[in-house]
Amino acid sequence: MKNAPKEACHYRTEHGRHICGLCPHGCRISAGSRGICGSRLGDEHILLADNYGKVATVNIDPLEKKPLYHFRPGEEVLSVGGWGCNMGCLHCQNNSLSMARGGGPSGRRVEAEELVAICHREGLRNLAFTYNEPTIWHEYVMDVAELADGIDLIYVTNGYINPSPRSEVLERITAMNLDVKGFSESFYREVAKADLGPVLDTAEDALESGVHLEITYLLIPGRNDDHDQLQAFCRWLSSLSPDVPVHFSAFHRDHLMQDVRDTNAEDLLRAFSLAKDSGLRFVYLGNLPVSQGRDTVCPRCGDVAVSRKGYRTDTSGMRRGACASCATALNMRL
Numbered sequence: 001m002k003n004a005p006k007e008a009c010h011y012r013t014e015h016g017r018h019i020c021g022l023c024p025h026g027c028r029i030s031a032g033s034r035g036i037c038g039s040r041l042g043d044e045h046i047l048l049a050d051n052y053g054k055v056a057t058v059n060i061d062p063l064e065k066k067p068l069y070h071f072r073p074g075e076e077v078l079s080v081g082g083w084g085c086n087m088g089c090l091h092c093q094n095n096s097l098s099m100a101r102g103g104g105p106s107g108r109r110v111e112a113e114e115l116v117a118i119c120h121r122e123g124l125r126n127l128a129f130t131y132n133e134p135t136i137w138h139e140y141v142m143d144v145a146e147l148a149d150g151i152d153l154i155y156v157t158n159g160y161i162n163p164s165p166r167s168e169v170l171e172r173i174t175a176m177n178l179d180v181k182g183f184s185e186s187f188y189r190e191v192a193k194a195d196l197g198p199v200l201d202t203a204e205d206a207l208e209s210g211v212h213l214e215i216t217y218l219l220i221p222g223r224n225d226d227h228d229q230l231q232a233f234c235r236w237l238s239s240l241s242p243d244v245p246v247h248f249s250a251f252h253r254d255h256l257m258q259d260v261r262d263t264n265a266e267d268l269l270r271a272f273s274l275a276k277d278s279g280l281r282f283v284y285l286g287n288l289p290v291s292q293g294r295d296t297v298c299p300r301c302g303d304v305a306v307s308r309k310g311y312r313t314d315t316s317g318m319r320r321g322a323c324a325s326c327a328t329a330l331n332m333r334l
């Protein structure tokens, strides 16, 4: 029945309280109250996914905007997001959506079939769950995946999800951009109100499952950009695979973090050098105009394989996902 309340998955009920198993917070939710993410609502007998199908925004974007630079460069994607988040980042740059704690305004929801129909109508083969955290839209994403024949699903995520729902997601998606928000447990606890470990597990599992993975790291001056933290991050990523593209992105003051200066070009370039020195082969810089970190440069011969100006992409330096000059593989999914 359309618009009927949707029961949540991944929970159990004990002594009249519902214990959510979707993410590591493990919220205990009684009737009439909600979990930390705001999306799960306790009913007397069941837990509800109160945000099911409540779409806050739908846009057609370049894939580069997610950012995904090594996944079908130059193609477009249907980008969809809802309300709420299971992290509480002090600096959230999408806080008007992510901090909504009521599961989103009530009203007509966008059924899974309608979303798939939009992709077909627009001739798109890419559908991204983005803007807010897709983990808390699990039931909706699973229903969309069931119908998304010929459409590849993409997650833009904080990676804070438990192993069982994580494997359900990884079976169904093709690409992921994962936010690593810092590289210390204390940073995660203070700034994101979450733990780092499950996020790293998500990256490792994504790679093992064959999902195309790119990582974003927002550089916050004085908070997560010190040499040791950045080096530990780059070494971890390099040990997973030096071919995973990493996007260092510039912070600007937002939401509750107003006491930190904005990232400058020098900060970005320092992270770029450190990442390259750590062996990472595809390093990108975003949110500020800088001299490096836009184009895909062949790590062997140094030729530009993909050049980018704004969101315009020129792939003429690439042949079948490899460098056109020396045929070096570039970890591209076409």
Ligand code: SF4
Pocket (backbone or CB within 6 Å): 020, 021, 022, 023, 024, 025, 026, 027, 034, 035, 036, 037, 038, 039, 040, 085, 086, 136
């Ligand atoms: S998904 Fe939401 S309700 Fe469930 S454990 Fe995480 S924050 Fe709590």
